[in-house]
Amino acid sequence: MSQSPSFILSIPEGKESPSQDLSPYDESIVHDSFHQLIQEQSQQAEVEALELQEWSSRDKGKAPQNYNSATLRILANMPSRTIGRSRGAIISQYYNQTVKLRRKNSRPLLRDMSSSARPSIWQNDLELDLTPREEEEKRSLLVKELQGLTVAQRDHMLRAMPLSLAEKCCLRQDSCIQRGRQKHHHRSQTQLYCCSRLQYHCIAFRSLWYGLLSGLYALKPWHYSLKQISGQFGSSVLSYFLFLKTLISFNVLLLLFLLPFIVAVQVAFPPTSEFPFSQSFTGLELFTGRGQFTHTVMFYGYYSNFTLNQPCSSHQNSDHCLPKAAHLPYNMPLAYLFTVGVSFFTTCIALVYSMSRSFGKSYQVGSTLGVHAITVFCSWDYRVTQKRAARLQHDNIRTQLKELLAEWQLKQHPRSMCGRLQQMIVLLLVWLLCLGTAVGCAIAVYSFSEFMHEMISEKLQEVHLLALPLIVCIINLVIPYLYNAFASWEQHDSPVLEVYVAICRNLILKMVILGLLCYHWMGRKIRTLGDQCWETFVGQELYRFMVMDFIFILLDTLFGELVWRLIVERLKGDRKPEFDVARNVLELIYGQTLTWLGVLFSPLLPAIQLLKLLFLFYIKKISLMANCQAPRKPWRASHMTTIFITLLCFPSFLGAAIFLSYAIWQVRPSRTCGPFRTLDTIYEASKVWIRRLEEASPSITWFTWIHQYKDSFFFFLVDCCRLAVIYFNIQVVKGQRKVICLLKEQINNEGEDKIFLINKLHSIYERKRERREKMNKTDDDIEKI
C-alpha cells in the first residue's frame, strides 16, 4: 500500500553543488537520493546480489575503512551525525523550526516547540556541509524568521539554541533592527514585554520557591550524617540508617492518633483516684514499669470506661456526669477501640504503600539497563563546591562502580556441578542446625516462663520480673553469632544472598520466641490473673522487654564494636569489625514488633520506642564512625530497603495485627480496670454503640447490617480485589518487558540494515567510478588515435 519514496541524489564529486534552497515542506523532492541509482543498477541484479553478499559477509561488524569520498560525504551528512557538529546544521535546523512556527495560523504555543537538539528526519533536508555563503544565506533566513515571531517566542528560541552567546546576541540584534521598523507591532510588543516580565517574575519566584524548599530540605534530619555514612561505608550500611528513619516515621504516625484522642483526653479528665499512690519512687520502676507507672496514662488500666465530659441532662450514666460539662461528651471505650483500630489500619496502609513504592523503584521495567552509563554520566553533582564534599562524591562514585563490577564479576564465574551439590548439602545441614537451635531456644524460653510463672505466684518480687526479658535478650544476642559461625561453613555466590539468609534465620528465631510469649500471655497469664488487670500486666511485660532490648543493644554496640576494635588495635591487626547490617536490622524489626504488640495495652509505648530509636541513631552512628570499617566486599544494596520493609510488613506487622485481633475479639477484658471492664469482649464496645445508634435513629439500619457482616465477607472481598489488582499489574509489567525486548531487536536490525545500505552504496559508487575511469581511458585512447 505504501508508495516507494522517490529518492534522487545528485552527489557532486569534487565539485560545488548548486545551492538548493529546498523548503522542507516539499517532501517528495527533499528526500530524493537512491532511486535513480537503483534504477541504473537494476539491470545487473544478479551480479549485484552476489557482490553484495560478498561485501556484507566480509564487512559485517567491521568499521568502514576504504569507502570512497562520495560515500563518506553522504555518511557525514546522515542525520545522526550532523547535529552537534556544524554550526550551519544548527542554524538550518532552527530556521526550519521557525518556518514551521510561522506557518501555523494560530499563535503557536511555546510548549509545541521541538525541544530536541536533534533534527527529526522530516525537518532535515539532507544538506551537505554548508559553505560559508550558504551558511550566511541560512542565517539571514533564520533572522527573517525570528522577526516573524513574538518577543517571547524569539527569546525562548534564542535561549535554547546551542550556539555561543556572541552569536545569539548578533542574531537577536539583527532580528531586532528589522523589528524596530515595524511600528504596528509596538503595542503587541509592550504587551508581550509585560508577558516577558511576567516570565521573569515567574523565574524569580521559582528560584525563591526552590530556595525555600531547599531550606526545608536542608532542615531534614540527619541529611549530612547520612551523606557522610554513605560516602564512607557504602549503600548497604546506609540502608540500615534509612530503615531506622522509616521506623521513626511509623511511630510518629501511631502517636499522631494515640496522643490526641486517647492520652490527652484522659489526662484532661483524670479518673477519680481509685488506686492509692502509696509507693515511693525507686529507680527500678524505670525498668519494670510497675509502681508509680502502673496507674498512669502509660497503661491500659488507667483509662475510664464511661463517657467523659457528659452533661447531666442525658439519661445514661448519671453518676459520672459533670454539672458544668460542655456539649462534647467523649465516649472513652469507643474512642480507645476506634483509635487503636484506626491507627493500625493507617499503619497497614502506610506499610503497604511504602512496600509497593520500593518494589516499584527496585523492579522497574528496564531498570537494570544503563546502570553503568548513568553512574558514569549523571552521578557527578556539579553543584559541589567544597573540597570535602567533592572528596565524598569521588568516594561514593568509586564505591558504586566497584559494587557494580563486583556483582558482574560474580556472575561471570559459575561453579561446577560437583561444587554445587556439595554446596547444597552444606546449606541443608546448616539450615537444619539453625532451625533446631531455634526450636531448642523456644522450648527453653517456654519452660523458663512456666518456671517464672510458678515462682511469681508464690512471692512477688519486682526484680524477678526482669528475668524473662533478660533470658530472651541473651538468646537474641548470642544465637545470631552462633548462626554467623554456622554460616561461615557455607560459601554463597553473592554477599547479598548471605545477608538475606542470615536475616531469614534470625527472623525465624525471633518470631518463634515472640509467638511463644504471646501464647503464654494470652493463655496462662489471663487464666491466672483473671480479673486482676491482666492487660496492664501484659503492657508492663512488653515495656520491660523493650527496655531490656535497648540495654542489650547498647551493650552489644559497646562490646561488639568498641572493645573489639581496641583488642584489634592492641594486637596490631587491621581487621576492624564490620557493621553487621542483617543483625542490626533484625533488632530494629524486633523492637518495632514489640511496640505494635503492646499498643493496645500501653498507648505510650510508641513514644518510648521513638525515644529509643532516636538514641539508637546517634549511638550507632558514633560507633560506626569510630570503630568499624567499610565492608570488604562492596555490593549494591538497592533492593535492601524493599526487603526490610517487606519483612516489617509480613512477619512483624501481620503477627502484631493477628495478636491484636485475637485480643480484641476473643479475650475477655478484666473486670477491675480499663475502658472495657463491663464488657465480654473489647469488640463489644462497638456493638453497644451500634445498638445505641439503632435505638436513637432507626433510619441507619443499613449501616448496622454492613457492620454485622463486615467481619468476614467484607475483608474477603477486599482481599480478592487486591489480589486481582496485583495480578493485573504483574501481567502489565511482563508485557512491557516483552515490548522492550522486541524494540531492542528492532533497533539492532535497523543498525544492520544501515550497514547493509552503506555497503551497497559504496559498491554502487565504486562501480560508477570504475566505469568512468574506463570511459576516460577509452576517451584518452580515442584522442591519442
Add this chain to the structure above:
Amino acid sequence: MGNKQTVFTPEQLDAYQDCTFFTRKEILKLFYRFQDLAPQLVPFDYTGKPDVKLPYEVICGMPELKDNPFRERIAQVFSQDGDGNMTLDDFLDMFSVMSEMAPRDLKAYYAFKIYDFNNDDYICPLDLEKTVTKLTRGELTPEEVGLVCEKVINEADVDNDGKLSLDDFQNMILHAPDFLRLCASTMKNAVDTDKNSTVCPQRILQSISTFHIRI
C-alpha cells in the same frame, strides 16, 4: 534595582537578558564575579565591548569549578577557540547553560560536548576512560576502568557503532530520571550536595539534574 550601572549599555544588558536565562541583577553579579577573578585585566566599562580573555587557570580557580574534575573540559567547551580562555560572553554562556533554568536538551548537548574529550562528536572508549578516571580520581585499576567503559558502551550504544553519538547519549539520559528515582537510596547521596550548598528537590526529577552550577 539600579538603572545606574555603568558597566553595560542598556541594549547590551537587554541582549544578555534575552539570550541567557538570567535577569539583569544576576548578569551584573556574574560580571562582578568575572571581574574579581582578574581585576587588573577586566575593565569596569564594557560599553565599548573590549576583547578581554581570562586565561584558563584563572577560570578554573573559581570556587564553583575548583573541585570539579571536569573543569578543564567545561572551560574548553564554552570558550570560543576551544583552548579554555574565556571572554565575558563565554563566561555568561557557561553559567546560563549550567543554571537550573536551562532546558534538559541544552544541558544534554553541552554535557555531551564536555565528555567528548577529543572533539570528534562521539564519546569513544578513550573519552569514557578519561571520564571514569577523572570521576574516581584514578582509584580504580586500569582493568576496572576498562570494564566499566565496556559496559557503558554496551548499555548506551543503540546503533552499535562502538561509540556514543549525541543521540545515544540523549536516549540514555532520558532513562536517568527513572534511575534516579529507582536508586534513590543509593544514588541520592551522590546527587545530593552537602549542607553548605543549596539543594533543589525538584532536580531529582530532571534528567541531567546534577548538571547545574549555582552562582
